[in-house]
Amino acid sequence: MASASVAIRVVAAVLVLLPDASLQTLPPPWGWACDQGVCVKGEPSDATTSLNQCKLTCSPESAVWPRPSSFMHSSEVSFFLPTNVTRRLGCQEEVCPLVDQAIDIFLDNLQRSHPDYADGSAPWEGPWDASVVSHTLDLDVTVWNADDRLHLDTDESYQLFVTTIADKTNAQIVAATYFGARHALETLSQMVEYEEGVDALMVLSSATVEDAPVFPYRGILLDTSRNFFSVKSIERTLDAMAANKLNTFHWHITDSHSFPMQLETLPNMVYYGTYSPRQIYSPAEIRNLVEYGRIRGIRVLPEFDAPAHVGNGWQWGEEQGMGKLAVCVNREPWQSYCVEPPCGQLNLANPKMYNVLGQIYNEMVELFSPIDLFHYGGDEVNLNCWNTTDEITNWMDENNFGRDADAYYNQWSVFQEKSRQLLTAANAGSEVPGILWTSHLTEEGRADQYLDPSKYIIQIWTTGTDKLIGELLEKNFRVIFSNYDHWYLDCGFGAWVGEGNNWCSPYKGWQAVYDNSPYDIASDLTGSAHEDLILGGEAALWTEQADEMVLDSRLWPRGAALAERLWTNPSHNWEPAETRLIHQRQRMVTRGIQADRIQPQWCHQNEGLCYLKGVHQGCQAMAEAESTNVTET
Numbered sequence: 001m002a003s004a005s006v007a008i009r010v011v012a013a014v015l016v017l018l019p020d021a022s023l024q025t026l027p028p029p030w031g032w033a034c035d036q037g038v039c040v041k042g043e044p045s046d047a048t049t050s051l052n053q054c055k056l057t058c059s060p061e062s063a064v065w066p067r068p069s070s071f072m073h074s075s076e077v078s079f080f081l082p083t084n085v086t087r088r089l090g091c092q093e094e095v096c097p098l099v100d101q102a103i104d105i106f107l108d109n110l111q112r113s114h115p116d117y118a119d120g121s122a123p124w125e126g127p128w129d130a131s132v133v134s135h136t137l138d139l140d141v142t143v144w145n146a147d148d149r150l151h152l153d154t155d156e157s158y159q160l161f162v163t164t165i166a167d168k169t170n171a172q173i174v175a176a177t178y179f180g181a182r183h184a185l186e187t188l189s190q191m192v193e194y195e196e197g198v199d200a201l202m203v204l205s206s207a208t209v210e211d212a213p214v215f216p217y218r219g220i221l222l223d224t225s226r227n228f229f230s231v232k233s234i235e236r237t238l239d240a241m242a243a244n245k246l247n248t249f250h251w252h253i254t255d256s257h258s259f260p261m262q263l264e265t266l267p268n269m270v271y272y273g274t275y276s277p278r279q280i281y282s283p284a285e286i287r288n289l290v291e292y293g294r295i296r297g298i299r300v301l302p303e304f305d306a307p308a309h310v311g312n313g314w315q316w317g318e319e320q321g322m323g324k325l326a327v328c329v330n331r332e333p334w335q336s337y338c339v340e341p342p343c344g345q346l347n348l349a350n351p352k353m354y355n356v357l358g359q360i361y362n363e364m365v366e367l368f369s370p371i372d373l374f375h376y377g378g379d380e381v382n383l384n385c386w387n388t389t390d391e392i393t394n395w396m397d398e399n400n401f402g403r404d405a406d407a408y409y410n411q412w413s414v415f416q417e418k419s420r421q422l423l424t425a426a427n428a429g430s431e432v433p434g435i436l437w438t439s440h441l442t443e444e445g446r447a448d449q450y451l452d453p454s455k456y457i458i459q460i461w462t463t464g465t466d467k468l469i470g471e472l473l474e475k476n477f478r479v480i481f482s483n484y485d486h487w488y489l490d491c492g493f494g495a496w497v498g499e500g501n502n503w504c505s506p507y508k509g510w511q512a513v514y515d516n517s518p519y520d521i522a523s524d525l526t527g528s529a530h531e532d533l534i535l536g537g538e539a540a541l542w543t544e545q546a547d548e549m550v551l552d553s554r555l556w557p558r559g560a561a562l563a564e565r566l567w568t569n570p571s572h573n574w575e576p577a578e579t580r581l582i583h584q585r586q587r588m589v590t591r592g593i594q595a596d597r598i599q600p601q602w603c604h605q606n607e608g609l610c611y612l613k614g615v616h617q618g619c620q621a622m623a624e625a626e627s628t629n630v631t632e633t
């Protein structure tokens, strides 16, 4: 009874406030004023704008993420409708169709930023003021060269000039390659926001952007073996990567748990290896994803992890008269033979295993064609698995290889060299750099004994303080950073092989992701930033505890924090980037990415008021103040 009367009173109060019963027809009670690059919420006046307009115009970076290397813009905006965009292309034959597709994606993103166009249905008619929105956005895109594939030395730079005369805004894009041009379109789409009062989009009226990434390799790893991810969810991941100018989707497609990659010449792999018949990637789906990525400026990089991290999918060898292709498959107790269940390693003693491996490479090279890099995996070999398997130990003895750790490492490195030759043969004799995880083979004093720095790139997954990083750099290895203390996105959840928290806890917040600087790590360890050897970095989502239900929120917005580190390599920590990061998260949500919420919406509307100011320098200052006090007393 009491609650019913309260409800009635509330309704009555609302009716008094809103005679039209529509919030949208009332003038907003709040406006935002730009104060030294920060949008401040207050009473509306001639000097205030909407929140969106303030976000676009107020700070030197506007609302663009990752921050461009050089960016100047006006504080004026022009209103237009997402249907009123024209295009003019200057490009070579192979490249023009790509640019057209990139513009289609750009238009789709514009529609998503306008609530009345967002669902792709026919635009809503009114109530905009036709005279205000009689305006065109003209795109003028020039791409100089014909290169339509991403390489480590692809020029991804671009220039973007926005000018407005009367009822036309012209966006001129000039880039050496298609990839630069598509980044420019992404930047331009981030210079556009929805304006509620006009019910139209607005674009910065004038701007000059000159931009290029600091690191050529900017990746996200997804593991689709521990748990399966639908093609749709992978496409969504590529969309979100494109919104952040990340350029490498590292596909850890197989592991010991399941083998979802369908191969035409080896149907048994997926038959024995998939979790269920529908949880597979067909050749056509893989090719489509590779193309889907290319249009979005992303290399889909295949990993075939070996000689460990194989298992399910490899059980058919004996039946086919080929002997055991893998050993220790699903062997228990797992902790004696591998790092996590289920176990499995390739059978080095069986020459037929190499026939199968070569066939896998043949198909992978064709599916991901043309490859410019290949990931061999190569992590976490368990010597006890091999050393307790009769077939392997007999083979070691017969060949007088010995049975100590070095003997096994030697055979592992022989395996690696054979793999490299098979991959090169699969790639029509053309060598591509191979990527390997840090492992026993790369441990102190070993890496250059087993691996040739001109042929291998090392992906670092130890901690950022590991001396090994310095050693690899000093031995001239090119490296990619994925140090787990900052860039493993699966950390910080409950354990799955016991109780408590999982192995790499705690959770790595976006701030920790943002602040991880490869050059600083290299400088601390070696006294040099080794800019020529550090190709970039990658955030890894291992998926023992994730499937597509939580995919977006594990990856985003932390993947965006990674992206600004790798694109811009800012000299400051996360604090000045916070406002834009929150906005970038909102933008991704608008585009259909279910990114994690990291703050109350109040913080998005009240810029800079949420974090404890100077947490970093603050701690230092506090410590200094305390020590000063101590001396004084």
Ligand SMILES: *[C@@H]1O[C@H](CO)[C@@H](O)[C@H](O)[C@H]1NC(C)=O
Residues within 6 Å of the ligand: 081, 083, 084, 133, 134, 135, 136, 167, 168
């Ligand atoms: C598109 O822009 C032009 C001016 O450049 C204008 O004449 C036309 O009315 C606009 N169309 C719409 C639907 O706003």
Ligand SMILES: *[C@@H]1O[C@H](CO)[C@@H](O)[C@H](O)[C@H]1NC(C)=O
Residues within 6 Å of the ligand: 383, 384, 387, 403, 404, 405, 408
């Ligand atoms: C393999 O087993 C033999 C005999 O049990 C032992 O001597 C050797 O140390 C083992 N090797 C490794 C690397 O553990």
